[in-house]
Each structure stands twice: as C-alpha cells, then as structure tokens.
Amino acid sequence: MNPNLIPLIIYLHLLSSFLTLSPPSYAAPLALNCGSKDGGNDADNRKWESDSKYLVAGGKSVSSTALTQDPSLSSDVPYMTTRIFTGETSYKFDVNSTSRYILRLHFYPSDYPNFNVSNSYSVVTTNSITLLKNFSAFITAEALSQAYLIKEFSLAAFNSDSITVTFKPADKSFAFVNGIELITEPELFDDQAGLVGVAENSGTIDGVSSNMQNMFRLNVGGQYIPPTNDSGGLMRSWYDDTPYIFGAGTISHIANVTIDYQELPEATAPAEVYRTARSQGPDPNINKQSNVTWLFPVDANFTYLVRFHFCEYQIDKINQRVFEIYLNNETAFATADIIAWTGGKGIPTRKDYAIYVGDKSGDEELWVTLHTNIDLKPEFYDILLNGLEVFKISDSKSNLAGKNPVLSEMMQKQLIANREAYDPNAIQIKHVVGGAMGGAATIGVAMVLLFVIRRRKRVSGSDSGVTSWLPVYGNLTSKSTMSGKSQCGSNLSSDAVCNCRYFSLVEIKSATNNFEEGNVIGVGGFGKVYKGIIDGNMKVAIKRSNPSSEQGVNEFVTEIEMLSKLRHRHLVSLIGFCEEGNEMVLVYDYMGKGTLREHLYKGNKITLSWKQRLDILVGAAKGLHYLHTGAKYTIIHRDVKTTNILCDDNWVAKVSDFGLSKTGPNLNQNHVSTVVKGSFGYLDPEYFRRQQLTEKSDVYSFGVVLFEVLCARPALNPNLPKEQVSLADFALQSARRGTLEEMVDPHLKGMIKPDSFKKFTDCSLRCLADHGMERPSMGDVLWTLEFVLKQETKGEEMRNEKSGSSGGGTVEVPIQSSDMIAMHMNTLNLDDDDDEYDYDSDDDGNAFSQIVDPKGR
Template structure:
C-alpha cells in the first residue's frame, strides 16, 4: 500500500511540474501512461536547470527502488539534479511498471562524482534493458565536469521495463533516469528504404535505437524547454565538412504543421524555421558524423521549404555516404505548400570513407539528377541519426560455450553468403528497372518536377483542346459562368462547339496562378481519367496546356456536388433513398478504381464535394489530382506524404504515411455520415464533443442511438433496419486500422442491402426485415457478405467500363429483390 501511495504522489507531483513548465514555443507532450523521472541517489525532488529543463525528478527510492547491492553518494539532500548518484557494487536493476507495450524513451544521465571513498570516473560497466538489449557496453564517464545523457527508443513488448546495471570493475552508477512512452508516429512503423551498402532493412517495431545525433541545421541550440519531447538539438556548425554554409531563417510562427501531417513531437518550430540552403547548383553541402564501425543506423532528414518563394523552385538530391538516398526531392510536390514540414527516413551502414580513416555517416545535399525547370537549390532543416542497439544480452553465468554454437556459426556463414549474393542480385535488378519504374504513375506522383515534365510530353494529344476553344466556351472566362472553386482554381460552366454544329455542355477547371496545387495534380488527373471510363466516375473530355495555362474539361454535372444538397445551401433536400443511391453509385466508382484495373488507383481525396450529381442525381466521383497508382504487382500501399482534406484523413495513413485503398474506405465512411447527418465534417462553432462528425456520430452509434444524429429533414423517413445496416457498415469503414475495414466491394453490397431494406415494406424472408418486425428478426452480419461481388464480377483493365460492373452487380443483388423493390 505504501508503494502505491508513493507512486501516486510521484505521478501527481510530476503532472504538476509538467503543467507549469515555462515552455517558450509549444506545450509539452503528456504521456498517456505512467512515466518516471528519477533523481537517483537523492532523497529530495530535483530539477535540472543546467539544461533549461525544470521538470520534477523525484527520489528513486520513493518511486522505483533499485534491487541488488547499492548505495548513494554525493549531496543526497540537494534539490539540484546530478548532485548525488546511485552507485551499484553488484548487478542491480530498476523495474518500471508501464501498463503499455508501446515504444518508450529511456534516458540515462551520468555525472561521475568523486568522494573520499569513490571515484566514479573510474567506473566501467554495462547497462541492458529487459535482459534483451545491450544499451551500454564497457561504458565509462571519465570527465568529472561533463554531464552525459544517453537516449534510447525501446519497443518493450511487455508491461514492464527493467534497466539492469552490471559493474565490470566493481562499480556502476547512474545520476538520473527518464522513462516515458512516445506517440506512435515518432518512429516509422514500416521498414525505411535502404541506402546501399546497408544489408539490414529493419523495422523499429521490434528493435531498440540509440540516439547518436540530433542536429538543428542552420539554427542555434534548442533546449528541452523548447521541445515538447524535452530533447536537445545542437547546431550543425561543428559537423559541416564542405559546401556553402549560408543559412535561412523563417518568420516566427510561419511553420504549417497541418498539411505535412506532422506534429511538434516530430520536431519543434525552432528546427523547421531555420535551414542550410544550397545557393549554388555546382556544389554539395556535406556534413560528417563519427559513428561505430559496422553498425546500422536510421537516418532521419527534416525538411521545410522556408525559402518563401514558389512551390517548385527547390529540387535536389540527398546522399548518404556518397550514395543517393533520395533523388530529385521537390518539397512543393511532396507537401503542396510552403513552410510545411516533412521528413525522410532511411537506413545506412557507417562507412570508412578513406583508408585507415574514421567510421562516418556522411550526409550531403546536391543538385538534382535530372534536368529540371525548378533548379534553384536545396535545403536541410534538421537531422537525426540513431544506431541499432545490439540485442541478445549475454550474462556472466552464460559464458560456458555450447556445442550448438559452432553449428550455428557454420550454418549462419552459409546463410550470410546466400543473403549477400541475393542482395547483390536484387541491387543489380533494382538498378536495371529503375528507369522503367520512373515512367509509371506510381513513381512520378511524388518525384521532382523534372520527371513530371518529361511525362507531360507523352500526354494523350487526342484530348487536347485549344485555348481559343476554351475561351469561346467560357466567353473569355466570364465570372458570371463560375460555378465553383477549389484548391486548383475556378470552375466555369461552358459550351463546346463540336463538329457538325452540335454543342456539349462542359465544366472547365482552370488552374489559378496562386493555386496550392499545380502541374503534378494536372498531369495526374489527365493520366488517370484518360485511361478509364465508368458510369460513376466523372469523364474527362479534354485538357488545355498553352501559354502557362493548365485547364481541364469535364462532362457537365448539372446538379452540382453532394455536399451542396446536404448542407450550407438552399437546394431542396434529398430523400433517404436518393442519398443511398448516390452513395451506392460513388462506392461503385471507387470499387472500380480499387479492383477493376490492372493496377489499383487510390483516390486519396474522397469527400462529399468530390461527388458530383448529373441530371438524374447519379453520383459520380471526381477530382483525381491527388490520386496514386499502386504501381507493382503484390504491393498493398504507396509510401507518400499525407495529402487530402481535413476531417476525412485516414488516421493510419497519417500515422504511417502509407496510403492504401483502405484510406479511401475511411474517407468514404465520413461521406456516409455526411449523407445521414447533413452537417460538415468539422464543425468549428459546435461544442467540443460535436466538432468532429465521425467521433460525434460514432459515439451515438456505440450507444445504439444513431437516430439522434439523423438530418431532421429525414426524421420518420428511414426504415430502422436500413439505418441499422447503414450504421454498421459506416462503423466498419471508420475502423482505426485499415485491416479491419471492409473493401469497397463489401461496402457496395451492404449499401445495396440497406437500400433494399428501405424499400421493403413487408418481410419476405428472414434477411428482409420489415419496419414492423425491426426488433424481432436479427439482421445478417454486416460486411460478412453472402454472394460476393468480387467472386461474381470479372473485371479486366478495359478502359470503357460504363455499365458492366453495375449490371453484373445488379444481377447479384436481384436475388434479394421483391416486387416492391427497385
């Protein structure tokens, strides 16, 4: 009981200190589970003013007493951190209850005190975590005036963290310890790309990493109180090896975290608002960092275009150890807005770059590989280097050799030789196909403008419409013909003259000179829509690219957007049947994109304003400027920066930056709620619990009260069983993890079923509940389909698929229809 009370006191005290910290640039991160700040060897709470960090560090014996033989030395009553130390004379450990298997930060602080009896500068010892990771081997802190801080990221896989100290020459010690969980998006959840010659492509989800360097490139020292995660970022001056050393500073509070999908836990403003910029295209800027030999590292490069020029002026390469790590980076393409931060991760081995020289990690930025019209330089804002921590801790009592070891060594030798040969062959194959991959849409949506420009020459010239025709159709862009506007520019209603005197109504989207979007979106839209045709996808009629104009011409959708018919307009309300049919049509369009082509297409910006309605209120998906193609067979995702619209973002995509077809499914789930509730996805003027449509509606759904969210104009109109099925499929679409969400095939089936239930007034079969028996007959499990569309419909990659998939689906669903149905 006393131990529980002490831990409670610690948490309360720590929470108070976290809440009153004088953070200058941002609020501190609050760990969601137990966290520990230990003043080791002291009997008094301490702070750490020397590093501009005023958090409370509480006595270790009160919070998490160490095991084994130990004593405390120094001024054990001082309120200054590092005034005392915990000294171990035999193997000892701290054990922390964390109640979470998330990745945790562990920071170990050392200052070797000297007393009449003990000289800690002579101590040599090992430190391990959970009997699995060797954090420190043969470690000693010899400078009695310099504080040493070691930081690690450990994926625990258990509900305890055990930090063990093992003396080698009779003494081990520690001055302070920090243990706390980190947000899920701090470290990559997938395997970062490898920069040759690294042979270990590891995932940090089951590893431990040691922080070697955390650099504020072009900026000054960032202390813990200016970082939400209490990190220190040091200036890069000492590590600059060659090149232009000019730096840039952005205006205060100019960094836009929203579009890049990042948070200040990734890196603070003070890192992104400074940088080194490569003003000359004829030389690189290079940094060099000493590293351990034959070690594998995670390298994170932070970028933020603070040049405050145009979106596409920067284009550059990044090199690690003189090998290309990232080619033709164009920040404007990756995030679509100036001063929006993003980062790139890769793994690399340390390398001896000269005979007999030091082992180094060398980082450079330089001119782009390909010729580009956007060649004004490159930038780097921040840099972090982490070392993979060795695992498999060896204990003293395990030193006796075993016969199995030679067998493992011999077998392992053959395995390594085989792996090395395989890697070599894969490397050669990768280089051989690299140029081929660059011509696919999957490879060009997030590459430099030079690549995009080269592809532009291969656009479908049969679709080209002259600028004079466009001007004639819009009466020289008469403002009275504007029917909408978006991130790309204004949309005009127009009439194109065809051969034979006929005319065609069209919608003409003209790029604005101030648009946040640009040529990549323009080019992507043409490539996507020129190769496909489907009844529920808006058709591209043509495009115009003359005199710096970028114009897209579509079929005219007379009824406007789905959003306009739901809220914020004076248009007549749609019936529940109409809303279901529009959602079904849109889902069919997305199903075709995901499953009906040789390579799936991910829309990436599904929202109610991108679902257009024709004269018959047929729903069609539009705006493919952010779309991505899953380029290679067997791939399930595309790694890319987060783009889309607020309120519709797939949380897993935001966390991992891995885009999948299930990202579209999540966004479509939000659209389904818009159709039901007829309100905006983000209600800024609403009470806090109602701001986010998805959170608010799903909270009612979990209580079995989804009817509380219905558009008042639909009250009394919706069959309870139809609402039940609709709510269940929406909930599945909005699952946090993509693997738990349905495919669009499943979504189409269940929406069709919800429509059938809406139109059925009398129960015909157990699966067709009527309103009168809504509470008596159970519905079949939603998402667990009966006749699967994917099992019935055979779709090839033909470009003209107006009706086939829909007619086939209709045959599938006809077995559930009654005479009162559709």
C-alpha cells in the first residue's frame, strides 16, 4: 500500500464513523404551522414552517383557515391555519434514537369552512403510545373557557430513527391540528423517583424510560414566563401559581441573586423561577398551625410525577428552615432542608416524587402541601418553594389519554338558563341534561347546547309570551309566605330561590313607603336604591331595577345567581328579592356608614384617620381575596372602586356590586376573554387593550383605590391639569420624580410613619403595573396592608404611652416587602397578641352587591 494513502484512509474512516453516529434529525427545534403553505413567524418572531413535507400519505387531509380570530390568541401563527384529517393520517420526523423529545400539539377549535368543529373527535398516537383518545378540542376549550389549547408530551427514547405522529378521526368525524412542535429534550429525569403512599423503599418510578404529559408548570411566587424566556431552548411556558393555591396565608418575594446551577442542568428551569418563591409569612405561631396547599384537577387511574424546584437565598445554615412535603395527605419527605441539599444560597435543586391517583369518588384531584416541621424546632417556622411541575405518566397500556372534561355545574346551569331565555322548549333539554349527569351523554348534550347557544339568534320578547321584562327568569310562580321563605317553585335556579327570601311587591312598597323619593339613598344605571324597613325595625337597602336599562337587567341576572352561593364577612349580604309584574327588586343589608368615597372627599361626612382607612382597606382586600381564592370558583369583581366599598355601622368594610362580575379563569387557563366593562379611571390598561380579564385586573383597580384613600382625590378629575387628570398616571409619574409625598391628603400629613408610607406606596405602585403578571396577587396586597396596619397600631399605642416625646413609639422595620427572613427577625421583637391580624378569611359573613352609588356608573 502506498504510504501516502494511509492518512487519507484514516481520515475517510473517521469521517464515516462520524456520519454514522450523527443523528439524522434537524439541528433546531421543529415548529410546524399546520395547513399553511409557507409557514410564517409568530408574535415572538419565531419561525414556523409548513407541515406538508412531513405528511405521510396526506390524501386524507386538507388545509383550512379559521373564519374568526379570537382576541385572546397569542399569535396568528400557528392558530389561524389548520390541517384537517378526514381519515387516518401521519406525520413522520427523523430523530436521534437515543434522545427524549418534547412534542406539543396546538388546537384552535374555531369555525372552519365546511367543517363543524363541535363534531371533531380524534385519537392521536405516536409510535405505540396513545396521547389523546376520543379527544374533543371544542368541549375541552369550552369547559376551560379557553380559545385555544396546547397539549405537551415528554417522550422517552424510542430506539428508532423516526417518530410517527398519527391522527385518526372517530367514525363520521374528523380530526385537526393547528401547530406541532418537536424539540430535543436533555435528560432531566431520574430513574429512581420515590413513589409516595407505599411502604418505604418498596416503590420507585423510572423517569428516564417513562412517557409523560405535562399537566402543570408553575413559577411559584412569580409571574408568567413566556416560552422565549425559557432555559435550554425548550420553549416551555411557566405560569403564575396563584389560581391553584388553596386558602390564604402566603407571601411571594423576589431575590436579586445570581443563580449557580453547579451540576444541575440549566435546562431544568430558567433562573427567573429560582429567583422568586412563596413562603408563609412572618408569624411563626400562625405558620405552625397552618400549611400551604396547591390543588390540581387531574385524571384518575394514573401515576403523577411531581417536581419541586427549590433555591434558598435568605438563609445559609441547616435547620434554619425545615418543612414537610405531602402529596394527597401522604408524606413524600418529612425533613426538607434546602441548605442541607444544596450547601448554600443561590444554588438550585429539584426533587421528584410520584403518586398514584385512583378512581374513588373525589379522587380526581392532586393536593400538594408544604408544612413547617415543628418537631425539629428549626430557627424559622416556614416553608419555601420556587417552582412546581406535574407530569402524568403513561399507564401499563402505554396510554396517556384522559377523558374530555365535564362542564362544571355552574356552567351547565348557565347554559340551561341561556337556552330557556330563547327557546320555550328548553325545559326538555333541562331534563335531558339532568338525566345524563354522570354519564357520557352529559358531554354530548352540553356540547350541543354550547354550539346552539353560540350561534343562536335572539328571539324577540314579544314572541315569547312572557310578560316580565327579565330576559332569563320570567315571572315567578311562588309568592311570599308569612315566614318569608320561598316555595322554590320558580324558574329561578334552585340555589338562588332557596337561599334567599322572597318578598311580595306589596311588602317592598310598604318597606319603602311606596318608593317614596325621600327614601332614595342612591341612583345608578340600574335604577334607584331606597332605604327601607322590614319586619318592623330591620333597616335594609332596596335596589329597584329600571326596566328600560338592559345593563341593569344583565347585572341583576349576574348578582342574584352569584349572591345565592357566596358568604363572607367582607361581602355585602343579599337578604332576598322580589320579581312581580314588571318589577325586579333586590334587598340587601343596610350599610349605615355608606360608601368609602363619601368619607374621603367632596363633602365627606367624617374625616377618617390613617388607621381607620387602613382598617377599611384590609376588610375590602379580604373580601376580594376571598373572591379570587376562597370561593369554589375564581370570581373577578371587574368594578372595584371606592363607591363599591361600603361600611356598616361598626365601620366593617364590605365589597359590593357584582353586576359586572365574571367567573374564571379556570385552572388550566390564565385569563377570560370578554368585552371590556368597568369604570373609567379604574380600568386595567392590559384588560382594556386585549380584552383578557384576570384577577390581576381587580388588583389594578384596587391599586387606584389605595391611592384614592391616600390622596383623598377621585380616580379621574377633569378639572385638574392634563397630567393630573388620571390619579393612577399621576401617581406613577410622581413616583418616578420622587414626589409621592406631595400627593398625600393634607389631613394625613405627619400621621404616617415613613416605613409604613414606603411599604404602602410600593405595594400600590406594583398594583398599577402595566402588565398583569408584574402585579402582586390580592393575597400579597392583603398581607402588606395588614403589616402596615399592625405597625401603625403599635406606633400609635407607643405614642400614647410616651406622648410628648419626639420620635417615641417608632418601630423600625428596615425591610422590603419580599424580605421574609427580615420580617421573621422583626417578629421576634413584636408582641404575641396579633390575632386580629391573622391571615384566615372570615367565613361567617354574608354576600354582596352595590347599595349606594350617588353618581352611578
């Protein structure tokens, strides 16, 4: 052999080996805009390509374009075009046989030409794994009140050089998909995740070889992190954990710390996850008696891998913070000590635990609970969590598919009520839905109802034969009895009728002296509010709706249904109602002190002290926090303002006026798409721009209220110079200029401690952040207000004891609102009699509605 050829032979051999080992897959993540000829770029300028070249025998598929675009769509790409499958069709992707992959499927169940999306049911498989079965994107999106859906799967290595994703429509149906992503996933799972609920060391889950579906991915204590800000190029979304928190008593905080991943792959979670966290609060006595729980709806008969993300950045020694981890009341780990795991601050770690969720009644829930470990007597009785992920693991039949969601009871009632309003034969449908409860027919009937209602044309009231001007209920058939109890025989929902007292029109006229003008205490777009007397000596407020006001009618429909279900000390209570002839009247508790606005400016009756104002704000915050987290469903008030915060004779604040309120968002969504309503000056700018409503819209409005209370001026004042017309804008400008003190109500000058002022205004400014994800939760706002009130109360007590001494009574609290450990340190120097400032919502109160609004909307 020619010696000169030896180097060339060696080079060719090495090149051949390299080509053999190299994966035949693409170098970058694959993103397909299905049904599009040219692909396109999404709102983040990410490139999506056409799906055509990946189709296998695409003769049974057609491309189509949505007829309508929902305003909540994050981008035209990939949702406005779709690939529709009339028969079994597959995509084939070349991959590395030894790698895991993330597969995401995007669905937009909109209207498409010649295809009724409510009839789409499909089976989706990849190689031998069933991802979705009998899947209806339409039913799922309607049940979750979402415009579009994303299903994400983490697939183990197939030992194959290709992945095939197959869409198969059900009989006489069709399947569709709008977008597909396929991304190489680094090895992020262990082969020995402990199985909770079985004997110790007797069960583990092999995460390396498991196929999974991501159910939830949360940035605990932080805000939404979009895919473009994810680590490792995995394009994951990290959501705010607030909607999943069960109960109150937590604070979130942000750390300015460098994250040192050390041996942990950076793709595990972005640094933003580890820089934010949630803990319990500064009071160790409360923390020892309570816990922090997140509640997730899941599919039964599956095992779930729960991943906890931890990063300590406040303490640096072991046994300073030790807590217990529970899954569905089973101990996952009893002595969690982040410093013991990582060895120092700013070093993240993650822990995986698995649990099986069976099919017993009520078992389709996953409870994740953290509780401070009392037995080890740590220095600080508290917990800490930075991030949380929940993965569903495929069963023994390689199945990941769950059932289509069943519509909630509230949504079913609303559908039936809407249907009854426009179809005299709707009572038949009501019986069908009732008989189908618990069976598969429920989904089908509900789907038909949703589809019909979505496309219905409003029937003229003159054709319905109903004499009442109410669009939903019609005339009630039951009348008041001497006991004041309803006979529950009306077309009104059973909850509303049985939980409220029914008044006859004669009783209402007697209570108001035939609606005498001298008894009017408020006027609004809905009509007038009268002061009345019932049962001899009981003062009430009576709201009489104006039949010519369609807005008032819609508000009544919303209020009476909601008020029959909610009870809380800081929500105004509904006593009863009257619907007779052309009258619709609601009767509420009388709030002797009137609205908060009355006591702030413009002929205010009483000048409130700073402590009184804080007391009222804390009560209002408790009411709103209960609506967001404590009720069975998340409720967004949508019209928070000082005229909707009322005070009773004892100055107990109560939130009122739920005519514009909305339920939602549900657990698997982060907003509700709806027409913008509310009061100018208080409107969330993000909600106004995008028509996407979240509980953070209430937080913005409450931020305006906070400044209204501090400055004693209205939210809008057109008589002021242009830059001062909007209180919210003027407050933000003043904060940038460092002149916030100049805005304070002159009656409060010198009455607010500097530390309290800074903490109060910092919280208020965060509420006014332009983007909802940058605002605190109402629970965080409540905690801050309680803390400020506590400091002002103690300062006032000490000033009274040392009257005349300069600076006496000041309790220094040199901390930021997020510095939990510093708050612990201060707590050690505070008295223990802090019961009136605990974080538990008061559940022994009543319901709500606007009673006095001198100016209307």
